[in-house]
Amino acid sequence: xxxxxxxxxxxxxxxxxxxxxxxxxxxxxxxxxxxxxxxxxxxxxxxxxxxxxxxxxxxxxxxxxxxxxxxxxxxxxxxxxxxxxxxxxxxxxxxxxxxxxxxxxxxxxxxxxxxxxxxxxxxxxxxxxxxxxxxxxxxxxxxx
Amino acid sequence: xxxxxxxxxxxxxxxxxxxxxxxxxxxxxxxxxxxxxxxxxxxxxxxxxxxxxxxxxxxxxxxxxxxxxxxxxxxxxxxxxxxxxxxxxxxxxxxxxxxxxxxxxxxxxxxxxxxxxxxxxx
Numbered sequence: 001x002x003x004x005x006x007x008x009x010x011x012x013x014x015x016x017x018x019x020x021x022x023x024x025x026x027x028x029x030x031x032x033x034x035x036x037x038x039x040x041x042x043x044x045x046x047x048x049x050x051x052x053x054x055x056x057x058x059x060x061x062x063x064x065x066x067x068x069x070x071x072x073x074x075x076x077x078x079x080x081x082x083x084x085x086x087x088x089x090x091x092x093x094x095x096x097x098x099x100x101x102x103x104x105x106x107x108x109x110x111x112x113x114x115x116x117x118x119x120x121x122x123x124x125x126x127x128x129x130x131x132x133x134x135x136x137x138x139x140x141x142x143x144x
Numbered sequence: 145x146x147x148x149x150x151x152x153x154x155x156x157x158x159x160x161x162x163x164x165x166x167x168x169x170x171x172x173x174x175x176x177x178x179x180x181x182x183x184x185x186x187x188x189x190x191x192x193x194x195x196x197x198x199x200x201x202x203x204x205x206x207x208x209x210x211x212x213x214x215x216x217x218x219x220x221x222x223x224x225x226x227x228x229x230x231x232x233x234x235x236x237x238x239x240x241x242x243x244x245x246x247x248x249x250x251x252x253x254x255x256x257x258x259x260x261x262x263x264x265x266x
Contacts (some may be wrong), residue, residue, distance in 0.1 A: 050258045063196040
Protein backbone atom coordinates (compact mmCIF):
# COMPACT_ATOMS: atom_id res chain seq x y z
CA UNK A 1 0.00 0.00 0.00
CA UNK A 2 1.54 3.25 -1.11
CA UNK A 3 0.20 6.75 -0.89
CA UNK A 4 -3.00 6.11 0.96
CA UNK A 5 -5.61 8.84 0.82
CA UNK A 6 -6.00 10.60 4.12
CA UNK A 7 -8.81 9.07 6.17
CA UNK A 8 -12.15 10.73 5.54
CA UNK A 9 -14.67 11.34 8.29
CA UNK A 10 -17.28 8.61 8.43
CA UNK A 11 -20.89 9.38 9.29
CA UNK A 12 -23.19 6.60 10.38
CA UNK A 13 -25.98 8.56 11.99
CA UNK A 14 -26.11 12.24 11.23
CA UNK A 15 -26.97 14.49 14.12
CA UNK A 16 -28.79 17.58 12.98
CA UNK A 17 -27.15 19.84 15.59
CA UNK A 18 -23.62 18.40 15.47
CA UNK A 19 -22.95 17.18 11.92
CA UNK A 20 -25.15 19.11 9.50
CA UNK A 21 -22.93 22.20 9.50
CA UNK A 22 -19.79 20.25 8.58
CA UNK A 23 -21.39 17.53 6.46
CA UNK A 24 -20.70 18.43 2.85
CA UNK A 25 -23.27 17.13 0.39
CA UNK A 26 -22.20 16.21 -3.14
CA UNK A 27 -24.05 18.19 -5.82
CA UNK A 28 -26.40 15.29 -6.62
CA UNK A 29 -27.44 15.17 -2.96
CA UNK A 30 -28.08 18.91 -2.99
CA UNK A 31 -30.39 18.49 -5.98
CA UNK A 32 -32.07 15.61 -4.18
CA UNK A 33 -32.82 17.49 -0.96
CA UNK A 34 -33.90 20.55 -2.97
CA UNK A 35 -36.27 18.27 -4.90
CA UNK A 36 -37.91 17.52 -1.57
CA UNK A 37 -37.88 21.09 -0.32
CA UNK A 38 -39.32 22.42 -3.62
CA UNK A 39 -42.07 19.79 -3.48
CA UNK A 40 -42.99 20.75 0.08
CA UNK A 41 -43.03 24.46 -0.85
CA UNK A 42 -45.51 23.75 -3.65
CA UNK A 43 -47.57 21.55 -1.33
CA UNK A 44 -47.78 24.28 1.29
CA UNK A 45 -48.59 26.92 -1.35
CA UNK A 46 -51.26 24.76 -3.04
CA UNK A 47 -54.18 26.91 -1.78
CA UNK A 48 -52.38 29.95 -3.21
CA UNK A 49 -52.17 28.15 -6.58
CA UNK A 50 -55.90 27.49 -6.55
CA UNK A 51 -56.61 31.02 -5.34
CA UNK A 52 -54.75 32.27 -8.41
CA UNK A 53 -56.61 29.77 -10.61
CA UNK A 54 -59.93 30.95 -9.14
CA UNK A 55 -59.27 34.68 -9.19
CA UNK A 56 -57.73 34.79 -12.65
CA UNK A 57 -60.48 32.70 -14.28
CA UNK A 58 -63.80 33.39 -12.55
CA UNK A 59 -64.71 36.72 -14.14
CA UNK A 60 -63.33 39.84 -15.74
CA UNK A 61 -63.67 41.64 -12.39
CA UNK A 62 -61.79 38.93 -10.49
CA UNK A 63 -59.15 38.96 -13.24
CA UNK A 64 -58.61 42.66 -12.51
CA UNK A 65 -58.36 41.85 -8.77
CA UNK A 66 -55.80 39.18 -9.64
CA UNK A 67 -53.67 41.65 -11.57
CA UNK A 68 -53.86 44.39 -8.95
CA UNK A 69 -53.01 41.93 -6.16
CA UNK A 70 -49.50 41.68 -7.61
CA UNK A 71 -49.07 45.44 -7.80
CA UNK A 72 -51.17 47.13 -5.14
CA UNK A 73 -51.53 44.09 -2.88
CA UNK A 74 -54.66 42.48 -1.55
CA UNK A 75 -56.20 43.59 1.75
CA UNK A 76 -53.42 43.55 4.32
CA UNK A 77 -51.08 41.49 2.09
CA UNK A 78 -48.62 43.69 0.18
CA UNK A 79 -47.99 43.08 -3.52
CA UNK A 80 -44.30 42.29 -3.06
CA UNK A 81 -45.25 39.47 -0.70
CA UNK A 82 -47.56 37.92 -3.30
CA UNK A 83 -44.77 38.26 -5.84
CA UNK A 84 -42.36 36.61 -3.43
CA UNK A 85 -44.71 33.65 -2.92
CA UNK A 86 -45.04 33.41 -6.70
CA UNK A 87 -41.27 33.46 -7.05
CA UNK A 88 -41.13 30.58 -4.56
CA UNK A 89 -43.61 28.68 -6.72
CA UNK A 90 -41.66 29.46 -9.90
CA UNK A 91 -38.38 28.22 -8.45
CA UNK A 92 -40.09 25.24 -6.80
CA UNK A 93 -41.79 24.18 -10.01
CA UNK A 94 -38.68 24.65 -12.17
CA UNK A 95 -36.37 22.81 -9.81
CA UNK A 96 -38.87 20.02 -9.24
CA UNK A 97 -39.43 19.69 -13.01
CA UNK A 98 -35.73 19.62 -13.91
CA UNK A 99 -34.83 17.20 -11.11
CA UNK A 100 -37.80 15.04 -12.15
CA UNK A 101 -36.69 14.94 -15.79
CA UNK A 102 -33.25 13.88 -14.51
CA UNK A 103 -34.87 11.01 -12.61
CA UNK A 104 -36.81 9.85 -15.64
CA UNK A 105 -33.66 10.01 -17.78
CA UNK A 106 -31.91 7.76 -15.26
CA UNK A 107 -34.89 5.39 -15.32
CA UNK A 108 -34.80 5.17 -19.11
CA UNK A 109 -31.10 4.37 -19.37
CA UNK A 110 -29.39 2.68 -16.44
CA UNK A 111 -25.97 3.37 -17.95
CA UNK A 112 -26.47 6.86 -16.57
CA UNK A 113 -26.09 5.52 -13.05
CA UNK A 114 -22.52 6.67 -12.58
CA UNK A 115 -20.92 9.20 -10.26
CA UNK A 116 -19.94 11.32 -13.26
CA UNK A 117 -23.39 11.47 -14.86
CA UNK A 118 -25.02 11.93 -11.46
CA UNK A 119 -22.85 14.96 -10.76
CA UNK A 120 -22.90 16.55 -14.22
CA UNK A 121 -26.67 16.17 -14.63
CA UNK A 122 -27.18 17.61 -11.15
CA UNK A 123 -25.17 20.68 -12.15
CA UNK A 124 -27.32 21.00 -15.30
CA UNK A 125 -30.48 20.86 -13.16
CA UNK A 126 -29.21 23.67 -10.93
CA UNK A 127 -28.03 25.84 -13.83
CA UNK A 128 -31.26 25.49 -15.84
CA UNK A 129 -33.66 25.86 -12.91
CA UNK A 130 -31.87 28.78 -11.25
CA UNK A 131 -31.24 30.46 -14.63
CA UNK A 132 -34.91 30.29 -15.63
CA UNK A 133 -35.95 31.42 -12.13
CA UNK A 134 -33.78 34.53 -12.48
CA UNK A 135 -35.21 35.29 -15.95
CA UNK A 136 -38.84 34.80 -14.90
CA UNK A 137 -38.29 36.43 -11.50
CA UNK A 138 -36.88 39.56 -13.17
CA UNK A 139 -40.02 39.69 -15.32
CA UNK A 140 -42.22 39.16 -12.26
CA UNK A 141 -40.63 42.06 -10.41
CA UNK A 142 -40.80 44.26 -13.50
CA UNK A 143 -37.07 44.54 -14.25
CA UNK A 144 -37.76 44.30 -17.99
CA UNK B 145 -36.12 -4.57 14.80
CA UNK B 146 -38.29 -6.84 16.91
CA UNK B 147 -39.56 -10.06 15.38
CA UNK B 148 -42.93 -9.36 16.97
CA UNK B 149 -45.21 -7.77 14.37
CA UNK B 150 -48.56 -7.47 16.10
CA UNK B 151 -50.23 -5.32 18.74
CA UNK B 152 -48.32 -2.13 19.53
CA UNK B 153 -45.16 -3.58 17.92
CA UNK B 154 -46.80 -3.89 14.53
CA UNK B 155 -44.86 -2.34 11.65
CA UNK B 156 -47.24 0.13 10.03
CA UNK B 157 -45.29 0.64 6.81
CA UNK B 158 -44.35 -1.66 3.97
CA UNK B 159 -47.42 -2.91 2.13
CA UNK B 160 -45.75 -3.56 -1.24
CA UNK B 161 -46.95 -0.28 -2.68
CA UNK B 162 -43.45 0.81 -3.66
CA UNK B 163 -43.56 -0.13 -7.36
CA UNK B 164 -47.05 1.29 -7.84
CA UNK B 165 -46.10 4.59 -6.21
CA UNK B 166 -42.91 4.73 -8.26
CA UNK B 167 -44.88 4.33 -11.49
CA UNK B 168 -47.70 6.69 -10.41
CA UNK B 169 -45.13 9.36 -9.53
CA UNK B 170 -43.70 9.25 -13.05
CA UNK B 171 -46.97 8.91 -14.98
CA UNK B 172 -48.59 11.84 -13.13
CA UNK B 173 -45.40 13.92 -13.52
CA UNK B 174 -45.43 13.45 -17.30
CA UNK B 175 -49.12 14.45 -17.45
CA UNK B 176 -48.41 17.63 -15.47
CA UNK B 177 -45.51 18.53 -17.77
CA UNK B 178 -47.64 17.97 -20.90
CA UNK B 179 -50.35 20.18 -19.40
CA UNK B 180 -47.79 22.88 -18.60
CA UNK B 181 -46.55 22.84 -22.20
CA UNK B 182 -50.12 22.97 -23.61
CA UNK B 183 -51.03 26.02 -21.49
CA UNK B 184 -47.69 27.81 -21.87
CA UNK B 185 -47.66 27.37 -25.64
CA UNK B 186 -51.03 29.12 -25.92
CA UNK B 187 -49.75 32.02 -23.81
CA UNK B 188 -46.39 32.33 -25.55
CA UNK B 189 -47.85 32.29 -29.06
CA UNK B 190 -50.31 35.06 -28.23
CA UNK B 191 -49.54 38.68 -28.94
CA UNK B 192 -49.48 41.51 -26.42
CA UNK B 193 -50.59 41.42 -22.79
CA UNK B 194 -52.57 38.38 -21.66
CA UNK B 195 -56.22 39.41 -21.57
CA UNK B 196 -59.03 37.82 -19.60
CA UNK B 197 -60.59 36.58 -22.87
CA UNK B 198 -57.41 34.78 -23.87
CA UNK B 199 -56.82 33.25 -20.43
CA UNK B 200 -60.42 32.13 -19.86
CA UNK B 201 -60.61 31.00 -23.48
CA UNK B 202 -57.87 28.46 -22.85
CA UNK B 203 -60.03 26.69 -20.25
CA UNK B 204 -63.34 27.13 -22.04
CA UNK B 205 -63.39 24.08 -24.39
CA UNK B 206 -64.71 20.86 -22.93
CA UNK B 207 -61.58 18.93 -23.96
CA UNK B 208 -59.45 21.38 -21.94
CA UNK B 209 -61.67 20.91 -18.88
CA UNK B 210 -61.34 17.15 -19.43
CA UNK B 211 -57.52 17.36 -19.44
CA UNK B 212 -57.32 19.92 -16.63
CA UNK B 213 -59.52 17.79 -14.39
CA UNK B 214 -57.24 14.79 -14.75
CA UNK B 215 -54.19 16.99 -14.25
CA UNK B 216 -55.67 18.24 -10.96
CA UNK B 217 -56.10 14.62 -9.86
CA UNK B 218 -52.55 13.88 -11.04
CA UNK B 219 -51.22 16.78 -8.97
CA UNK B 220 -53.03 15.59 -5.85
CA UNK B 221 -51.91 12.00 -6.29
CA UNK B 222 -48.34 13.04 -7.07
CA UNK B 223 -48.24 15.30 -4.02
CA UNK B 224 -49.73 12.55 -1.85
CA UNK B 225 -46.98 10.06 -2.79
CA UNK B 226 -44.25 12.64 -2.21
CA UNK B 227 -45.55 14.22 0.98
CA UNK B 228 -46.35 10.84 2.52
CA UNK B 229 -42.73 9.83 1.82
CA UNK B 230 -41.57 12.94 3.65
CA UNK B 231 -43.71 12.10 6.72
CA UNK B 232 -42.52 8.47 6.62
CA UNK B 233 -38.87 9.58 6.50
CA UNK B 234 -38.90 12.29 9.15
CA UNK B 235 -41.79 11.50 11.52
CA UNK B 236 -41.19 8.14 13.19
CA UNK B 237 -43.97 8.52 15.78
CA UNK B 238 -46.86 6.58 14.26
CA UNK B 239 -49.61 8.69 15.83
CA UNK B 240 -48.20 12.03 14.71
CA UNK B 241 -47.37 10.61 11.28
CA UNK B 242 -50.91 9.32 10.85
CA UNK B 243 -52.33 12.68 11.90
CA UNK B 244 -50.13 14.47 9.36
CA UNK B 245 -51.14 12.01 6.65
CA UNK B 246 -54.83 12.60 7.34
CA UNK B 247 -54.30 16.38 7.31
CA UNK B 248 -52.41 16.00 4.02
CA UNK B 249 -55.41 14.26 2.48
CA UNK B 250 -57.77 16.97 3.78
CA UNK B 251 -55.45 19.67 2.36
CA UNK B 252 -55.17 18.00 -1.05
CA UNK B 253 -58.83 17.01 -1.47
CA UNK B 254 -59.98 20.47 -0.39
CA UNK B 255 -57.71 22.17 -2.92
CA UNK B 256 -58.73 19.74 -5.67
CA UNK B 257 -62.44 20.35 -5.09
CA UNK B 258 -61.78 24.08 -5.28
CA UNK B 259 -60.06 23.55 -8.63
CA UNK B 260 -62.98 21.54 -10.03
CA UNK B 261 -65.44 24.20 -8.94
CA UNK B 262 -63.46 26.92 -10.71
CA UNK B 263 -62.97 24.81 -13.81
CA UNK B 264 -66.67 24.32 -14.54
CA UNK B 265 -67.51 27.91 -13.72
CA UNK B 266 -65.55 29.21 -16.71
